Amino acid sequence: MSYCVNCGVELDDTARFCPLCHTPVLNPNQPVDAAAPTPFPEEPGQVLPAVKRDAAILLSAMLVSVAVCCGVLNLFLRPGQTWSLYVIGAAAMLWLWLVPPLLARGMHLLLRLLLDIGAVALYVAAIALGMDGWSWYLGLALPIILWGGALLLLLGLVLRVNRHSVLTTVMVLTGSIGLFVVGVEFFIDRWLTRSWDPGWSLVVLTVCGGLLIPLLVVRRVPSLREEVRRRFHV
Numbered sequence: 001m002s003y004c005v006n007c008g009v010e011l012d013d014t015a016r017f018c019p020l021c022h023t024p025v026l027n028p029n030q031p032v033d034a035a036a037p038t039p040f041p042e043e044p045g046q047v048l049p050a051v052k053r054d055a056a057i058l059l060s061a062m063l064v065s066v067a068v069c070c071g072v073l074n075l076f077l078r079p080g081q082t083w084s085l086y087v088i089g090a091a092a093m094l095w096l097w098l099v100p101p102l103l104a105r106g107m108h109l110l111l112r113l114l115l116d117i118g119a120v121a122l123y124v125a126a127i128a129l130g131m132d133g134w135s136w137y138l139g140l141a142l143p144i145i146l147w148g149g150a151l152l153l154l155l156g157l158v159l160r161v162n163r164h165s166v167l168t169t170v171m172v173l174t175g176s177i178g179l180f181v182v183g184v185e186f187f188i189d190r191w192l193t194r195s196w197d198p199g200w201s202l203v204v205l206t207v208c209g210g211l212l213i214p215l216l217v218v219r220r221v222p223s224l225r226e227e228v229r230r231r232f233h234v
Helices: 053-074 084-103 109-131 134-161 167-194 201-221 221-232
Strands: none
Touching: 053 084, 084 109, 109 134, 134 167, 167 201, 201 221
């Protein structure tokens, strides 16, 4: 058994250099065993990068297979019901979420958000088709989806400009939640009573506004901002 004269690490009988400090091994009493296999590879190996195109094809094949199998099964199992539309819609939504970002290198954030919103709208449309509920889809579900999508696009634009500001991210997210809840109540009231009588959404909006005030103060005062960053490691 040999040890490195420089760092003292234990050396294998096949070692020509120290694996830690790369000092040459010169031991006349114990020559290097060149016939024995080395305990670790002498040349660094490389892992081939995953091909995004192949991953996209695999995901597409899996989702299409699930959708087709459920559609065929629906023809024999409860043919009077269109339960397979829920699975087909979910498969289409997952495809829009996963496959285009893999194929399009450097896809713009806004385009990706639009695809995500369209995927959700498509899935809910499949549910409405299965339940014969185009009236509630067009009058209630689609407006809520578009309202949430608009706020999500606004959030993406703000975060794209201020991507390094955690306080700005929390402020915009808090305000977006309050506005989204107000919009949800508005569309529900318009759908049910054809009028808008704000109630519970104002409570949520008030809470969000109450949270925004101290966050805005912290963001505007440098000493408070540095204290928050130091304590919360942001």
